[in-house]
Amino acid sequence: MDLSGPILTFQNLHYCITENQGLCNRKGKKKDILKDVSGIMKPGINAIMGPTGSGKTSLLDVIAGRKNPQGLCSGQVLVDSKVVTSDLRLSSAYVVQDDILMGTLTVRENLAFSVNLRLPPNQYSSQDKELKVSSVIQELGLQDCADTKIGTEFLRGVSGGERKRCSIGMELVTSPSLLFLDEPTTGLDANTANSIITLLQRLSRNGKTIIFSIHQPRFSIFRQFDHLTLMNKGEIIYAGPANQAVGYFDGLGYKCEVFNNPADFFLDIINGEITPVLGSPDRGPGGESSLSQGYQKSLYCKQLMEQLKQMTQAVDPTVKAVRERSRYATAFFYQLRVVCSRTVKNILRNPQTSYAQLILNIIFAVLVGLIYYQIPHTLPEALQNSRIGAFFFLIINMVFGNLSAVELFISERALFIHENSSGYYRTSVYFLSKVFADLIPNRIIPVFLFSSISYYMMGLKPNIEAFLLFALTMSLVSLSAVSLAFLVSASVSSFAMANILIALPFVFMMVFGGFLVNLNSMLRWMSWLKWASIFRYGLEAVTINEMRGQVFTNNYTILTGEMYMMQQGIDYSLWGFWQNEIALLGIMLVCMSLAYVQLLRINRWK
Numbered sequence: 001m002d003l004s005g006p007i008l009t010f011q012n013l014h015y016c017i018t019e020n021q022g023l024c025n026r027k028g029k030k031k032d033i034l035k036d037v038s039g040i041m042k043p044g045i046n047a048i049m050g051p052t053g054s055g056k057t058s059l060l061d062v063i064a065g066r067k068n069p070q071g072l073c074s075g076q077v078l079v080d081s082k083v084v085t086s087d088l089r090l091s092s093a094y095v096v097q098d099d100i101l102m103g104t105l106t107v108r109e110n111l112a113f114s115v116n117l118r119l120p121p122n123q124y125s126s127q128d129k130e131l132k133v134s135s136v137i138q139e140l141g142l143q144d145c146a147d148t149k150i151g152t153e154f155l156r157g158v159s160g161g162e163r164k165r166c167s168i169g170m171e172l173v174t175s176p177s178l179l180f181l182d183e184p185t186t187g188l189d190a191n192t193a194n195s196i197i198t199l200l201q202r203l204s205r206n207g208k209t210i211i212f213s214i215h216q217p218r219f220s221i222f223r224q225f226d227h228l229t230l231m232n233k234g235e236i237i238y239a240g241p242a243n244q245a246v247g248y249f250d251g252l253g254y255k256c257e258v259f260n261n262p263a264d265f266f267l268d269i270i271n272g273e274i275t276p277v278l279g280s281p282d283r284g285p286g287g288e289s290s291l292s293q294g295y296q297k298s299l300y301c302k303q304l305m306e307q308l309k310q311m312t313q314a315v316d317p318t319v320k321a322v323r324e325r326s327r328y329a330t331a332f333f334y335q336l337r338v339v340c341s342r343t344v345k346n347i348l349r350n351p352q353t354s355y356a357q358l359i360l361n362i363i364f365a366v367l368v369g370l371i372y373y374q375i376p377h378t379l380p381e382a383l384q385n386s387r388i389g390a391f392f393f394l395i396i397n398m399v400f401g402n403l404s405a406v407e408l409f410i411s412e413r414a415l416f417i418h419e420n421s422s423g424y425y426r427t428s429v430y431f432l433s434k435v436f437a438d439l440i441p442n443r444i445i446p447v448f449l450f451s452s453i454s455y456y457m458m459g460l461k462p463n464i465e466a467f468l469l470f471a472l473t474m475s476l477v478s479l480s481a482v483s484l485a486f487l488v489s490a491s492v493s494s495f496a497m498a499n500i501l502i503a504l505p506f507v508f509m510m511v512f513g514g515f516l517v518n519l520n521s522m523l524r525w526m527s528w529l530k531w532a533s534i535f536r537y538g539l540e541a542v543t544i545n546e547m548r549g550q551v552f553t554n555n556y557t558i559l560t561g562e563m564y565m566m567q568q569g570i571d572y573s574l575w576g577f578w579q580n581e582i583a584l585l586g587i588m589l590v591c592m593s594l595a596y597v598q599l600l601r602i603n604r605w606k
């Protein structure tokens, strides 16, 4: 059957990795993942099959341009006889194995997100995009769950099959003619798996080249394959029409029983559980490797090499194939708007990240307000144990209350890598959307609420300007702590590591904050640490703001705020106050910039 659509060819692909050894990441020995594999994938259903670790996902990733090009020792991939570079990953459609979707959005919203970012607005109006989403929903049979949320660990959503179909839909919205899928049936029950392959087969009949890796399909799935590539230990042991594979192995002396599933039969051959009948080409001492040698000597391989030779003769190596569209389909500000709006929706639909933060701040503010209710102006209560103690307590809350921010980039790491490498949006857009959509509702608004309640309950300076400066300081303390958490979050991929990395600097900053340890009497060699302490800058700023112009008394003495600050070695001038705010701002900007750099450095290759 001849179908129209792109033809992908790959020739002599040799892919190897160098394994790192030990703690110091010493370069270890090279491991061959793909050993000189060649093939042609035509329009229709192309399955890559093989046992675990045989290299099927690696082959799929290499031909889809998703595997680190540094590992490609030799070989090239062509689409319609044009050389493909790793740019293919930005323009081809790749459905990853673990459906990466935003769980708090509905099926329709997820598809709309993909459409909005991947179709150029100058060619598609909003109406066209809506029609596109509706037609994909129709095509994939998702009408019944179109307005159901995908689901998260806290929210029951659509079924596994619907989720997989939605993942496929995320790619179909761009009308790709070349579609890659990594194990599309893994984790699905037999009927759902069957319906997914039937869907793919239907799509392929409309002029698409569909290539996927699959482990061990049942017969109703296997019989829908047009082309089969069987892999073992990084080598191809059969590549040709799927319905001729049993015959090919029969020719090698492997007999498939009448009721045996061909897919099981092939894996049994590879695993050595079926042996060739007497008088047929024997497997030799190498066992499995003779299967690949057998294939290399076969007519299928000879024909393939002949076809490849003809196809590559016409190739102009200077022409790069996949330059059809620029890196991103949409402009920076358009992307920012779409991604921000999704982030806000996600925050609002995730009560534990949005409302919980607000409620926690209110409860804590009332608690602090009750403990330090209406602090008197009489000595000695007015100072060290009440005002300064309360400030220290407040700053601890501002800093440690932001520990949750470390999960920000970790929890969405897979989603970000997938979307960013599929060309949805720029890294800067994702970063800024997090900054705007997380910082404003989750960090600044709750802090202002917290400050208003605690400030007036504690009876601090009754002056609106002083209150605003107090709230500003609290916000800057909170923002610099969040920025440090962002930096840690963008640098590591596990929560356990992130928790250690964030707790350590926070504890050090607290110790060198000037309240627990007298900074003037500290060992000189450690005193530099105070310059990096969010606690110290925050504490000094709120102290100056509160103490300036205040008079504290007891029966016999009068102490002004300025006298107290002079005793403590605090510079209470206007510049003295603002230098703390600038330092907090500086910590925030440095950490944010480094967090962005870390996001850029995340390894996007598989």
Ligand SMILES: Nc1ncnc2c1ncn2[C@@H]1O[C@H](COP(=O)(O)OP(=O)(O)OP(=O)(O)O)[C@@H](O)[C@H]1O
Pocket: 017, 033, 050, 051, 052, 053, 054, 055, 056, 057, 058, 059, 213, 215, 606
């Ligand atoms: N980046 C990598 N680093 C180290 N080893 C790798 C890497 N990529 C692939 N491998 C190794 O290459 C071999 C083939 O891996 P691949 O994932 O392609 O197999 P697979 O056939 O898809 O297996 P599975 O069905 O279990 O996914 C495995 O031994 C795997 O450990």
